[in-house]
Amino acid sequence: MRKLSIFLLIMVVLGSCARQDRFIIEGSVTEGAGETLYLYRMDLGGDVLIDSTVIGRNDQFTFRQNALFEPTFFKLSLTPSRFITLLGDSAEHINITASLSRFSRDYTVENSPGSEKVQILKRRITALRSEVDAIIDNFNDLPESQQAEELEAVSTRLTEEIDEYKKFIEAFVLENPRSFASYYALFLTFSDETLVMNILDRDDQRLFATIATSLNLIYPDSERVRHLYNMVLSVKAEERMARMIQELANEGRSYPELVLPDLDGNDVALSSLEGNVILVSFWGSWDETSVRENRNLKRLYSQYHHRGFEIYQVGLERSRVLWESAVVRDELPWISVSDLQFTNSYAAQVFNVQRVPANYLISREGELVGKDLFGTRLEERLREEL
Known part of the structure; x- marks a missing residue:
């Protein structure tokens, strides 16, 4: 008998815990008996119907859902134009009091701070x-x-x-x-x-x-x-891009000027390469995709450098030691520069770099003629420009 009592106690406790892990919306709609009430979850892509119920003879209704993982918007709807917006959270037990005639215009909401703010x-x-x-x-x-x-x-x-x-x-x-x-x-x-x-x-x-x-x-x-x-x-x-375009217009160029230090600490201006076809390349020695792309760039550089192809490569780096060792290890033959400001680099900001690798192609005439060209697309455009 004692064992049975302990078993029942455990079941009661577990049942209590289960109830606490439910998200509940309940309440009353005066004169709403027999009306169908719909519960929609308001997703970014649109409203999703997740439940419906018929309001009882006593004007009462209840919706039970699993506990929410994050604050979530709901519509408690009688018709597409008559609905109450709720902001539920976790295992809230929201209580709604409304009337059929003024359902969405005049209601009270309790036990839900988010829903009260939405109201x-x-x-x-x-x-x-x-x-x-x-x-x-x-x-x-x-x-x-x-x-x-x-x-x-x-x-x-x-x-x-x-x-x-x-x-x-x-x-x-x-x-x-x-x-x-x-x-x-x-x-x-x-x-x-x-x-x-x-x-x-x-x-x-x-x-x-x-x-x-x-x-x-x-x-x-x-x-x-x-x-x-x-x-x-x-x-x-x-x-940022609009500001850059305006600055370029003021300066009479179609690309922003960069002056960054190379491995020897000497400042190298991007404009010093004018007259060539220039690839402004952004990479990170810490990024595997960038390292792989550099292998393709080495082939293109070897093939087209003598015809006036230059690469001005900006490293988005934190450590000078790691950057320098990567350039030396991979035997990168072009101009390598970095201000060691990682993704906060001025160069990355003015060129609006969102990820690496990234690049901009500049013609002999100083015009931006390509962005994020890789593989055969880059080689085809190089042939056109050279």
Whole structure:
């Protein structure tokens, strides 16, 4: 009998643990008995239906899912246009109270800090949409003759409303830098689905970068976080490229000047090779693919150097000793330079190098004529230029 009691105790404990490892959404929808409620997971590629239930006679409903590995967005939906957005986490037990008539407009959410933050954001974006739509509708109702007179005033009102909203979002994001709700805040839209926050706007971009950086530290494997992080990196890379193009236009060249030290410590300018066909090559002695590519470059260099082919190879290195030993070991015959700043190298930044190996081909006339050409593609282009 004692053994049986211990067995039952163990089963109770295990059952309790199992219940704690479940993610639960439950609640009530007044006058909703008999209605079908759908639960969607909001993935990057679109909403995915994961469950549905019929609201009971007592207006109650329950969804049970496995515990979440990371904060996840859900839609609790009656119809495509009537839904509640939730931000669930781990083994939360979310409680929703709503009515059928005002399901998505007036509800309460408990036991879910993320979902509560999302509700605050939805109320604020709804208010902005109402204000903006009213201003635009009033303007469109004016006679054409009066619209021209009111255009500047209307533009000012719209700007003021949007600026006020963005101040709210900035304060929210800075107060909640580690919350997926801040991610949600960045992608809210006007009524026409246009994003309010613009990643190309310098002030807005700072918020995108703040959330991307902070969430990446906590959730580096999250697809949603990687998407945001890569978006920020891409925009910054495009900005660097635009600055580089402008600098080149100001200098009258189609490529940026580089002046870096070689193995002997002597500064070598890229422009000193003008008049030749130049391959600006980026590599790392620590990267196996770069080392393999150098073997192909040695063959091309041996074959075309006498016809005016030069290689200006930038090593993205930390250690001078390791870099020098690799150049000597592999018997690299061309110009090898490095500022030993690894991926923070100025050269890598101005040429917008995202990975190694990478290269740019410059014609005898000083024009950039190729990027990331390898193998037969590089050789074919070399023949054209030489």
